[in-house]
Amino acid sequence: MKLFLKIFFVLFCVFIQAQKKHYWLIDTETNVRKKVKDSVSAVKFLDSLSQNNYFFTQLKEVKVKGDSTEIFYDKGKNYNETYVDLSDSIVQKLKIQKDFFTKNLDSTKRSINKKYIDEGYSFSRIKSKYKGKKNGFPVIGLDINKNDKRVINGFVVKGYERVPKRFIKNLEKEFKGKTYDDKNLLAINKSFQGHPFVTLERQPQTLFTKDSTNIYLFMEKKKTNTFDGVIGFGNDKTDKFTLNGTMNVNFRNMFNGFEAINLYWQRNPDRGQTFDLEVDIPYLLKSNIGMNTKVNIYRQDSTFANVKFLPAFYYHLNNRNKIGFRGTLETSSVIDTLYTQGKDYNKRGIGIWYEMTEPTDIDLFLYKTKISAGYDFLTTTYTKGNIKANQNQFYFYGEHNYHLSGNHFINIKGEGRMMDSKMEFSTNELFRFGGWNSMRGFNENSLAADYFYYGSLEYRYLIGSQAFFDLFGQYGQLNNKSLGVKPKLYSVGLGFNFFIPIGLMSFQLSNGNEFGNPFKFNDIKIHWGILSRF
Template identity: 85%
Template sequence: MKLILKIFFILFCVFTQAQKKHYFLIDSETKVKKKVKDSASAVKFLDSLAQNNYFFTQLKEVKVIGDSTEIVFDKGKNFNETYVNLSDSITQKTKIQKEFFTKNLDSTKKKINKTYIDDGFAFSRIKSKYKGQKNGYPVVELDINKNDKRTIDGFVVKGYERVPKRFMKNLEKEFKGKTYDDKNLIAINKNFQSHQFVTLERPPQTLFTKDSTSIYLFMEKKKTNTFDGVIGFGNDKTDKFTLNGTLNVNFRNIFNGFETINLYWQRNPDKGQTFDLQTDIPYLFKSNVGLNMKVNIFRQDSTFANVKALPAFYYHINNRNKIGLRGTFESSSIIDTLYVQGKDYNKKGIGIWFEMIEPTDIDLFLYKTKINGGYDYLTTTYTKDNIKAPQNQFYFFGEHNYHINGNHFLNIKAEGAMMDSKIDFSANELYRFGGWNSMRGFNENSLAADFYYYGGLEYRYLIGNQAFFDVFGQYGQLNNKSLNVKPKLYSVGLGFNFFIPIGLMSFQLSNGNEFGNPFKFNDIKIHWGILSRF
């Protein structure tokens, strides 16, 4: 442009007259004074005005005062309403008509430029050229300088670097070679949002070199070990006031392999005790195959005892979904010979299961969504009767925290299980449920069935990010063929959950009963618990 050449010539002449100069740009309209590094910087600034809708920028005066040079300019009117003439390459790319009128040239340029950025041209730049006037408005020609297309070439881990190699390989498999754009950057960041074991200290950063584009991940190891303790108060079958409780300890990622070791113990008011030991290794031999080993022991006072082993292998579909095969080896022994409803038995079989967990960014909730389901085909041998029978078992669990608006949430939960066989089940092999984590308002594991289901809605009101109130209602039904009963059940209650220095404390009142039975206040269950991360 002639204007730029004139400015450059003047500044060059001034520059040659002194070894060290100070340069100032002065806006004749606003009187704003801007210091620049040298003459080239002054030219670049004035050129940028012409590229940003100030098409009639004029050089008014150049004043040399000692070692300072003052350049007075008038940028003129900002023409954001213009006629636009697109280059052939932009027209072909965007499918926009070649000539049109716009009331917002800046928005038009950003929209066109984003089209190229989304295709991986991270350093694309829209060039404006003044072509004259039409009906009192400027005519501007837009062209594109695309530069080189960028794709994601790899990841560099900083900070907590001892993450499983397979985890990083899965990340590279998903994103390496993809277009470098906002969509993929958001997807990468989302992979770490509320991740169970790691978090990002800052959003992913990018290093551009001439031949590569590397994403830097500044990782931090989370405190994921948990202690979950619950104390319950209620009445047993004889209406005697009893104390019961649950302890659940999880050791996670101790060896930096995203592994989990779980210890679980529970005592219910009817003198039943449960003990679980579970180990989960997600990336076995640096592969996407995981190993889960679980041993469950249940003893009902001096009546009977069940021991179950569940070895399983599973495959990571992605970071949140997995599908697996498991074996079942279970045995039960009758301790009290007067317990005629039970039988000694052994079970073995194989099954398939699926699990999906979507993390939550709300610390008060365990997760946003969890779905777990499975099917097992078993062979049951009743040892004393020398009877063998095939058996099918189905299980489903689903939970979701739905955000209504503001601080209002709705927790939706459902669970069901069924066992099917051609012969009658013994009482000691039935499903046991009820209590804090299932059908609330009933004693822990006090409900026995060969088929059951329940569903519940819980309204939660959050108080900042430190506490929430909840009110809930549940409906369910069970089937017990041995007793020939099919009661319909309900439970209602309310609670309060809040953070204290040692963790999340929960307090809950609940009452459950069978439809048709009178409501009894002395059947109210009180639970107090704490979940601590360390």
């Protein structure tokens, strides 16, 4: 009470000396001089001392010298060890003891205040009040000034503003109305980490008004077009050295709709060629429904050719998960009349699929986690004899980059496909796998099966953020009913991946074989590739 009477005395003195322009606060213990602009600022400073553990602050003297007013004070001892007496509102809210002793009053106040902030009271303030002494320590009453509770009311896009409107609506659907706190702010920021099309130039900013809380997103458009080229060296079935390769070009977000156009071409050592054209439009008519259309053409030298058309529609469950339906239209023609293992056929069917992608904050990796799975029901009509048969096809792919510690990572990957029918399958309708993106010790698409699976374990050591070494081992099995074989396969190898000015370059040595067969050094496959963004 004496402190406040003295403060009022200061105000009175200042009032009667209104023409005075300079105000100095002087600590009698340290002689530190602090200049303030007016009397109100002086009072606020002295009050702040009593709110920050200097409970016995005393006003010693006020001197007026011409146009200068000097205020001498003694802030006394800083009491951080105190008895605490909480207000009834805090006790009821936090369900804690009303009276207790603390060795760190600052920490206690921060802890209580954080609980209110986490509930959206962003401008809450703990008020301290001296209530006397107990056992030589002050007794401090703590109360809360909560102010208004804050929730997220909306988003404002700055910088790259031509993002799909549905994308922003999905953000609002996920976060609008939620409590404004650190947890949700981190979640908003994380939703942009590793996003394929946009990034944030800076952390999300907040504009508080009397009635609203808006999050400002300063977006930047990513370079998302990619060229992925791979050259492979190895031996074909006749042990003849051959050159093969893959070219994959992606045009993405060129029209600011998060759309993608993909062109893929591949030639394997056994003179087989693959061509894919894929178009993906994620937000049809500003909705969460997307469309994906794919055309696949495979030709095996002059033996046979397959053409497949896959139209699909899907729904965005959220930014990382989608589920959809697709149709299948496929036709195959045997070109070589001496090729008796193949049959002309047509396939029609429908299916369902699911895909989940979790982005990564490591530029050297494509993603942290990816899972995709699907099922198709097909009707196959074999031209010769007009024979019809139903087929079931299943597919699963999963990959995850697991951080061990420091620069050490483990990449785990698995894939499997199966087709089931009462009819015997012709060779030209079997699944084909092997090569750079599957069983890496084998030639591209050199393995054919009606059922296969493989698993891969790869150790990766990062060299900063620009390169990594890898060692891998793979195990797999295939089943080919038409040939009556189901060999067990393995593959081992090592590689080096690093950034150069034009993109991410990869170099890899691998060797794969069937268990029981001798290891052959001349079966080593060499792959060199580059992934460039533009």
